Amino acid sequence: MFDAIVIGSGMSGGIAAKELCEAGLKVLVLERGNDVDPGKDYTDMVMPWEFPNAMRVPEDEVARDYPVQSQCYAFSEATKHFWVKDSDHPYTTPADKDFTWIRGYHTGGRSIMWGRQSYRLSDLDFEANAKDGFGVDWPIRYADIAPWYDKMEKFVGVAGDRDGLPQLPDGENYLPGFELNDAEKQFKAAVESKWSSRKVIIGRTANLSVAKPWHEELGRSSCNNRSICERGCSFGAMHSSLTNSLPAARRTNNLTLVTDAIVHSIIQDPKTGKATGVRVIDRKTKVGRTYEARLVFLNASAINSAYILLNSASEHNPNGLANGSDQVGRNIMDHMYALSTAGMFPGPKDSYYKGRRPTGIYIPRFRNYAEDGDGYVRGYGYQGGVSRLGSRPRAGMPGIGAELKEQGRHIGPWMAYISGFGEMLPNPENRVTLEKTAKDQWGMPIPHIECKQGPNEAKMAKQILADGRAMLEAAGAFVVNQAKEAGPPGLGIHEMGTVRMGRDPKTSVLNGWNQAHEVPNLFCTDGGAMASSGCVNPSLTYMALTARAADHAVKLMKEGAI
């Protein structure tokens, strides 16, 4: 019998484990995938020319095993082992509703491959549902979560500037922000002089620009500016659950991590209403077993957490556990992604930079904030950068021989690139359900995902592209490439909303402490909990919600309330 079970060892599960272990609880983390050994599995010390096949995954293998995962920019021969085989982990969608579900099943989850962009939500986001009526009101406001953002930013190490923007609150504990290059400074000046409401700032990122003693205690060191973080960082200079949260949990001697343990369902005692433990299927032997605990944290990532609740249906809970509201699995949101504009930029001719900075520029939200939106609610931000175009010759341009080789020797021209991340509204019809008959190799029902961007998203996408072009052109860039539409939902890799927080048990699954309304010792603190999506990268918010909920759960346990 453990004090607590944490389901999933990724971005949010790692923090749950750390916080609960540090509070003195004996914690069991159950991870469905294999363990990862940084010494063997990280490929960041392999030189580019040492990879087979020019770092490309064999074409037949991509088609057979990775048709979905290969759509992620970070998928390559260098990182292949960090993505699920789609062939082993099937899901279904309606023919006309693509959903690109990007996943990593192993210790650390997607915190190993993530892009590290780390921003706070603000009250603009926490009040949005109440103001415009989409979704249910968040049961918390910025002031409730702010101290937990502080705590998490200090622990993970977020490098960023304090920009003083109300819609993008600053952290107390930022490490020095990475600096803009000269062309980015020029771009910033041009955009900000034309629009006082728009700001160009350095991307806030979970890379240790300067490691602090509490980072070094966990074996982490400062960033070496290589920008190959998705291969795993042997310097521990980026935050991952594997090399930061779990080691912090482990040093308390309170952590037990069991890998290859696929959580099948959560067991509830119908008399007390409390969760008593979980059923697990061993990934390798396919044999089932159960674990018991006084407290359960659900951190399997948004879609999987909803899936586990749905799969925990019983006589007493025919619709699934904690699902009296019928909201479990609904309201999938993902940021609109790939709304990119690129152009040749007239940057300073004799200026260059050195090193590969692991972040880019960020343009915080201005629509439906300081500037009106064109017929939609909510807003968007942009990520991007201005960099020297790789001068390597391109196969799709005419040219061969000495001329081609000579071209590759010249430092390329400046290119500016910005890509919008747009907020998606909660819509109960965007949902995950369980297939009635189709099962996976472990005998578990296959998830069925139905998700589509709606009219609000379509209008927003148009303005994301128009504003992107306008900003590039205002800065003197010549636009050469622009997307026409957003990527399919899922590809933003910010899927969330399926186990939402709310004030009313009739319309939400979790209360203001991420505690299930119907199961007092069950907490879900991954992206499932999000009542709205905001437009910033969400993982920092998941971590802050997790630390806050863990603190509350421990208090309730000590009071004997759960």
Place this chain on the structure above:
Amino acid sequence: MIDEIAMNRRALMGRIGLLIGAAALPPEAFALPKGKAAKKFLAAPQFATLSAVADTVIPADETPGAVGVGVPRLIDGMLVTWASADTRGQIVGVLAAIDKLARDADRKSFAALSPERRKALLVPYDKDAMKPGPKPTEKLTALQAMMAGPPVMNPSWVKLKDLIITLYYTSEVAMTKEEIYEHVPGKWVPSLKITPGMRPFASGGPF
């Protein structure tokens, strides 16, 4: 752990060094590949055409060219370890088409032509290949479509040319001689004055 990685890396580097050293010897340019490349796909005449094409796209000057860094051998290997049957067919088809070009014009194999003559034939072939072509039949995602750029007349040639360029510019020789590559740059220097003759920095990942 870092030490262990560094040691393994040295061992690996040694091996790569040998490979490149071997390939950089006065190139028996169009002979069959020797040594490490265990798996081969192309027959000897096809391999000779590939070597001649690679040498024409990226010739040696003060630095080794595509043949010098072993690109033909690597492509031949990739036809076994990486390419789908469709890609293999396209590459073989392009090699045959280019060889036919030479036989029709000069009644010699492409590999048997002088470097000047090869280039004279390949420049217009390359140019024609880039003319706007029909839309691809396979469904591309929005992102893929944006990355792929406009469709061209001869995508198979672009595919082969892309392999030659990519393998050349990810070779240790090109990344350290044509470009500057530091695997562990250390500091981020946001502003650096360009000096005459300065080479571009190579990147090791998607960014």
